[in-house]
Amino acid sequence: MHVLNGNRSSYIIDAAAGGFPVCCHWGGPIASPSNNLADLHLRDRSFFVHSGAGTDRIQPELLPLECSWPGEGDFRQSMVDIRQGGEPLCGFRVSSVRSEAFSAPAQLPGFLRKGDEQNLVIALTDDHTGLVLELRYAMIAEHDAIVRSLVIRNETDRSVSVERAFSARVQLPPGVQDILHLPGAWARERNIERRRPGTGTFSFGSLRGASSHSFSPSAALLADGTGERSGECYGFSLVYSGNFLFSAETDQDGGMNILMGLNPEGFSWNLAPGEVFETPELVMIHADDGLGGLSRRFHRFTRERILPGRWAERARPILLNNWEATYFDFDEEKLGRIIDSASELGIELFVLDDGWFGERNNDTTSLGDWFVNRNKLPGGIEAVARKAHEAGMQFGLWFEPEMVSEESELFRQHPDWCLHIPGRERPEGRNQLVLDLCRGEVRDALFASISEILDTGLIDYVKWDMNRSAAPLYSPAYSDEPMGNCAYRYAAGLYGLFGRFTAAYPDILFEGCSGGGGRFDAGVLAYMPQYWTSDNTDAYDRIAIQEGTSIFYPPVSMGSHVSAVPNHQTGRLSSPAFRFAVAAAGNLGYELDPLSLGVEERLEISWQIAFYRKHRKLIQGGDFYRLEPSGVGEHAWITVARDGSEFMLFWFHPEGAVNRAPSRLRLFGIDSASSYLEEAEGKLYGGDELIHHGLIHNWGDAGGLSLIRYFHAEGERLR
Numbered sequence: 276m277h278v279l280n281g282n283r284s285s286y287i288i289d290a291a292a293g294g295f296p297v298c299c300h301w302g303g304p305i306a307s308p309s310n311n312l313a314d315l316h317l318r319d320r321s322f323f324v325h326s327g328a329g330t331d332r333i334q335p336e337l338l339p340l341e342c343s344w345p346g347e348g349d350f351r352q353s354m355v356d357i358r359q360g361g362e363p364l365c366g367f368r369v370s371s372v373r374s375e376a377f378s379a380p381a382q383l384p385g386f387l388r389k390g391d392e393q394n395l396v397i398a399l400t401d402d403h404t405g406l407v408l409e410l411r412y413a414m415i416a417e418h419d420a421i422v423r424s425l426v427i428r429n430e431t432d433r434s435v436s437v438e439r440a441f442s443a444r445v446q447l448p449p450g451v452q453d454i455l456h457l458p459g460a461w462a463r464e465r466n467i468e469r470r471r472p473g474t475g476t477f478s479f480g481s482l483r484g485a486s487s488h489s490f491s492p493s494a495a496l497l498a499d500g501t502g503e504r505s506g507e508c509y510g511f512s513l514v515y516s517g518n519f520l521f522s523a524e525t526d527q528d529g530g531m532n533i534l535m536g537l538n539p540e541g542f543s544w545n546l547a548p549g550e551v552f553e554t555p556e557l558v559m560i561h562a563d564d565g566l567g568g569l570s571r572r573f574h575r576f577t578r579e580r581i582l583p584g585r586w587a588e589r590a591r592p593i594l595l596n597n598w599e600a601t602y603f604d605f606d607e608e609k610l611g612r613i614i615d616s617a618s619e620l621g622i623e624l625f626v627l628d629d630g631w632f633g634e635r636n637n638d639t640t641s642l643g644d645w646f647v648n649r650n651k652l653p654g655g656i657e658a659v660a661r662k663a664h665e666a667g668m669q670f671g672l673w674f675e676p677e678m679v680s681e682e683s684e685l686f687r688q689h690p691d692w693c694l695h696i697p698g699r700e701r702p703e704g705r706n707q708l709v710l711d712l713c714r715g716e717v718r719d720a721l722f723a724s725i726s727e728i729l730d731t732g733l734i735d736y737v738k739w740d741m742n743r744s745a746a747p748l749y750s751p752a753y754s755d756e757p758m759g760n761c762a763y764r765y766a767a768g769l770y771g772l773f774g775r776f777t778a779a780y781p782d783i784l785f786e787g788c789s790g791g792g793g794r795f796d797a798g799v800l801a802y803m804p805q806y807w808t809s810d811n812t813d814a815y816d817r818i819a820i821q822e823g824t825s826i827f828y829p830p831v832s833m834g835s836h837v838s839a840v841p842n843h844q845t846g847r848l849s850s851p852a853f854r855f856a857v858a859a860a861g862n863l864g865y866e867l868d869p870l871s872l873g874v875e876e877r878l879e880i881s882w883q884i885a886f887y888r889k890h891r892k893l894i895q896g897g898d899f900y901r902l903e904p905s906g907v908g909e910h911a912w913i914t915v916a917r918d919g920s921e922f923m924l925f926w927f928h929p930e931g932a933v934n935r936a937p938s939r940l941r942l943f944g945i946d947s948a949s950s951y952l953e954e955a956e957g958k959l960y961g962g963d964e965l966i967h968h969g970l971i972h973n974w975g976d977a978g979g980l981s982l983i984r985y986f987h988a989e990g991e992r993l994r
């Protein structure tokens with residue numbers, strides 16, 4: 276038996292069942308596993324097909340397989356499907372088990388290795404052809420995280436075609452019944468959907484070339500009765516930003532079988548003799564302390580093992596982005612006034628968004644022409660950047676590197692550089708085409724043209740946007756291969772570019788974006804430590820978007836901005852305090868024209884910025900708890916310092932509170948033995964009191980919709 280132990284969980288694998296790899300246990304910790312765990316009650320059942328003979332007779336469908344394939348009697352969805360000359364390869368048996376370290380996939384992002392992982396590589400060899408499947412496992416004990424992936428080695432003398440290659444398969448223990456995932460759309464990303472799927476298959480994924488707004492590449496499976504604070508759950512988050520699929524198949528015996536990884540639809544990979552194919556890494560975390568416990572493990576894992584190391588602990592600047600302030604309508608003089616005004620408010624980073632390049636005065640032209648529009652900015656980007664620096668701020672710039680407008684110099688020079696099928700219409704989205712990042716020369720040209728600007732040394736931040744879904748997913752450059760390689764090649768090409776830029780410009784802060792939060796996933800976060808959470812900046816809507824995002828992704832990865840009213844997406848009015856309280860729960864920014872603010876608003880924003888700066892370390896670095904207020908429609912979160920010495924409370928009542936009883940909010944995650952002083956009103960509370968009795972707030976009296984409050988421990992009784 277092979278045991279991977281987390282601090283509070285164990286993952287135990289066995290290959291005794293005739294060479295089929297099976298999961299004997301994934302769940303709470305087992306100190307010394309006995310052979311009873313491998314007793315899988317194998318007995319012949321009607322209509323089950325067996326392989327082997329005599330005492331070696333195995334019915335694969337009875338087993339909680341760690342990897343599966345068609346053709347030998349497992350009739351559930353397969354993890355791999357590999358063919359040689361049309362024949363399915365179907366005789367895989369465990370050939371070796373090694374505890375050896377392995378690196379991240381060569382062309383894809385991986386988690387940060389720190390040498391403390393427990394590694395396991397289970398090799399399966401096809402008895403007929405010699406093709407090898409490697410199941411890779413790394414357990415990172417302090418996070419109870421297992422990172423899995425699959426590697427296919429064609430050690431045969433003929434090509435094979437890989438039709439399916441999920442990163443992992445695992446069968447969950449009985450009692451796990453609910454699926455929680457984060458479906459959405461543009462401007463309403465990552466809604467929390469919890470459902471009981473019943474027998475059969477429930478799946479979701481993307482075929483858009485990006486993980487997309489529609490579905491997030493993450494899911495949690497929850498035992499009956501699991502809530503925020505208690506119960507068992509299992510989380511999955513794919514370190515990948517392209518086409519993916521999550522599938523949960525509840526079989527005829529109630530076993531829930533999970534597959535996650537590359538979407539098999541439209542996928543096919545030709546693997547020549549000697550070649551290796553690597554799947555994305557899948558992070559799998561077990562928690563015994565509820566959905567909140569699962570989220571905090573994902574948050575810590577993401578901060579410590581996914582975000583680029585140099586950014587994990589660095590304070591993120593408070594930015595002002597000019598998009599909603601000016602859209603395409605700006606010039607050097609106007610930007611200069613905005614910069615001066617922003618700097619007086621205490622803004623730390625000024626970001627110049629879309630419209631500064633080529634002839635871009637609307638969204639019909641110029642993507643791909645990454646040189647400055649001198650009509651708008653006669654002094655070039657240099658003049659604007661210097662102006663920001665002189666005003667004491669950093670300077671950031673928007674790019675959408677993956678795209679080309681038909682109306683652009685780049686397209687005129689290289690009409691074949693986009694994804695397309697020769698001779699057929701090229702479907703546009705937002706008047707643009709997707710560049711063919713499968714091709715090395717396209718990536719090189721992009722790197723060269725964008726580097727010219729970054730090489731000025733004046734750019735401190737880049738917003739990397741991506742504003743359409745990819746169709747067709749076809750690269751004419753690879754027309755000699757069977758169709759189906761493009762989505763993976765595109766993702767690998769994209770990561771290649773991310774890697775080049777982040778290595779060449781390690782001090783530039785990159786923020787990911789895709790029409791807001793359309794590609795918010797661990798794959799992008801491995802290069803870009805923060806992401807523009809949504810184009811919807813309405814604080815009301817943002818509560819749900821940020822709460823959904825927080826299931827798997829830490830607040831420090833979320834860009835969240837205060838914008839003007841009426842809100843540009845929804846037309847809604849809301850108070851500056853409410854907009855700030857929501858935005859301050861993530862990486863604070865402003866998405867408005869500072870020149871349009873009155874004296875009072877300016878004073879309020881200066882106060883907000885000073886408050887956030889004072890508590891930034893806590894908000895960006897603390898542990899995040901979703902709480903359950905008593906009032907209908909309310910939401911509340913706290914961010915607690917790791918030593919319990921302070922916390923920030925964010926409490927929202929977006930529905931309004933006419934004629935309602937006061938609300939009560941019981942806290943958890945704080946130190947019950949400490950006393951906490953709430954700074955604004957100078958009130959002292961016992962930690963035990965806040966936990967067991969709770970805070971009482973009368974929204975009606977206060978007349979507000981939000982509360983942001985800082986508490987710090989007083990006296991000696993710290994944990």
Ligand code: GLA
Nearest residue numbers: 598628629788789790791810
């Ligand atoms: C996308 C982004 C926005 C903005 C615009 C510019 O929609 O999400 O924040 O940058 O593009 O065109």
